[in-house]
Amino acid sequence: MRAFLAIPNVASDAPNIARNAELLAAMMRRRGIETRLLRVEGAPPVVFGELRTPGATKTIALYAHYDGQPVDRSRWTGDPWTPLLRTDLVERGGKEIPWKEAVAAPDPQWRLFARSASDDKAPIMAMLAALDALRASGRTPGFNLKFFFEGEEEAGSPHLQRYLTDHRDLLGADLWLICDGPVHQSGRLQLYFGARGVTGVDLTTYGATRPLHSGHYGNWAPNPAVALTHIIDSMRDENGRILIDGWYDDVRPLTAAEKEALAEVPPVEDQLRDELSLGRTEGDRPLAELITRPALNVRGIRAGNVGAQAANAIPTEATASIDFRLVPDETPRRVEQLVEAHLRKLGYTIVHDTPDAKTLRTNARVVKLAWEAGYPSARAPMDDPEVLAVQRRIEAITGQSLIKMPTLGGSVPLYLFFDLLHSRAVGLPIVNYDNDQHGANENLRLKNLWDGIEEFVGVFAKAP
């Protein structure tokens, strides 16, 4: 486990990605998993393994990824690929524990620090440890198992669709478990039945072709930053409600089962408000319910300068970067259409390349849009018998009841498993939510690893 975390694993670092894949394949083979590397030209390999169980009639497939987010070393305390144990988060004064002490009597609150300690090497390690535990207790899995470990999820999974299509025959299963993401903020284990989709756009508005003196031309020459703030405000209110015509027409209403599940989600709002120093929240519903709705997030705005660099000038252009979270049955293409129709209604001429002087002179309002590809959301029914069976087995082993979340707020390409493999797919995350998974000092709480191992024993084992 320390060896696995010690190999740098940024998707673009081909030699180290290869070392990760080889080590992972070796760890799997050592456990009797029939393992091979699936390959697409120029992409990190998928480490794929099968463990057939004599007499088993059902197949469970597990997805995770072995690559990690790029690191900003200057922000880490310690090296991202030198695993360290600490008593707590660094910002809460966590102290380093020598590895020898750790082995003797580890405290469940201690944390393991390394890039991908949580995201996503933790579930991979927990699955392999669960197999060991199952066997150590003299049992065998109750199912045929398939393992699919991707090497470029943090780079946006650019070849996942290709991998699933090319190997469709290999990847059939009665249930896919997507083991990415964190457990609930309450600390309780959870299953998520869906994920929001995502797309994004950069919008750029234009003023004069050179910066103008704000005294000589202010309140005559249009200010592109003001045009942009008006666009943003016309699209979204301060309570998270999207104001674009027709936006909610595509939203599939919550089912009775989803509403019931939401009612069971423990409240975390006060805890999070304290932790994040929030004086208010958007919307009037609990977090778990709000993430079943579409979202429009302003990722960033750039125009002119602020602070000491600010000049008394009217900027020449202003750009906002926006991401949209999609819910069933929204699609990225439909989102583009609705946004573009909205901007046209505001009087904008839409361009997709940088406009020339003539375009700017002859159109009252010009906006440039640069769309991302995006992908849709997916949501499984909450009464799926295969899922309920897994839930019962986990609950029996761990003695904990799982939170059933209708959807993850974030995006994972669940839809590919639905659409390409025609399979059921739900999320079974194991790591702590406060793991700084995309930032510095990514960490895994030991209790989450241990619970995760138990969870996978529950997934693999026959019903008790």
Next chain:
Amino acid sequence: MRAFLAIPNVASDAPNIARNAELLAAMMRRRGIETRLLRVEGAPPVVFGELRTPGATKTIALYAHYDGQPVDRSRWTGDPWTPLLRTDLVERGGKEIPWKEAVAAPDPQWRLFARSASDDKAPIMAMLAALDALRASGRTPGFNLKFFFEGEEEAGSPHLQRYLTDHRDLLGADLWLICDGPVHQSGRLQLYFGARGVTGVDLTTYGATRPLHSGHYGNWAPNPAVALTHIIDSMRDENGRILIDGWYDDVRPLTAAEKEALAEVPPVEDQLRDELSLGRTEGDRPLAELITRPALNVRGIRAGNVGAQAANAIPTEATASIDFRLVPDETPRRVEQLVEAHLRKLGYTIVHDTPDAKTLRTNARVVKLAWEAGYPSARAPMDDPEVLAVQRRIEAITGQSLIKMPTLGGSVPLYLFFDLLHSRAVGLPIVNYDNDQHGANENLRLKNLWDGIEEFVGVFAKAP
């Protein structure tokens, strides 16, 4: 003149500022002007000169500055302090003219390129050349003349108030002419009777204390960029109208004489829209009238990231930098009060230092404001007999009728001359408006220099 333009003149460059002041003083003394350097500890000296005219009963004082804007050498074609002649603007294909040819038969459309060629060494040179011209034609000035040349205007004139206060007795005059700024965009000579005041503020709004995943927390955790766009839109519409309660209560209505003067200003809007590639303009009135109104300009916005750097995250804070242009009888203090009252009405708690976690947790909305000092506008009556007399003399000499602008859109601290010296003060600029005065390749069109010399002959001479 080439020697004067060849000395670097950024206000913070004390040794070179001293060389500028010494050379200027020498040029003035050579023309019989009784000259001395006024000094304030740590500030560039003011070069002050007096030329008494036997029998004259009136005194005219002239203001200009000999310092220039800092330069970004990478953006200049040629060295900022090696004066060059070209046939036209660089971007219009202007070609360099050897100095020898220039002396033989200069073309009035040629331009002189150097930092401060326009802003503000041009009027200084024109004044001295006008004295020479007057004397060459056998005449003497009709007035006592005072010359006040500042050395830190481009650094915001931080000691001008002190200089005017310390030397109040020395600086009495029947009329002050402020010779900073450009002529009208139509190319015609102009007198301006006022200038807008200015102040500025940086506003910062806050989200969670760490960047949050926009999927897991989007439309629950408040987005500070969205809060900021709503603040901006609540303060100003897309036609330049300020929406803050009471804003226009302080605005002194235009007088009949001002309205009449505005009606005489030649239209430049179409020319400027072509030049700046503007598909629309703010407001529904000519530029000259719009600048008699208050303005709110967004200088810049910074939140999160855009383009390839954009992360799917909710930013922790968002900052906008705004400058306000003030008209009579607005004051910077009153502007602060109105903005703060407006933000309170929107539910904001206002802080002036970075708020701590407790402040953010216990207040629904927090905004940090960082105000600049600012200064008010000033506007002289358009029927001042001293001013009308100067206008008539200039028109008689140049054969051109002057545009009378009620106000400059930009800000110069005219109010100090009104308030501290209790003097009339109006603006008499001479340089071309397309002079890139604060940017790279600052330039002076020769025709503007020649017209300027004629104008100052008109200022100095007895009425014909």
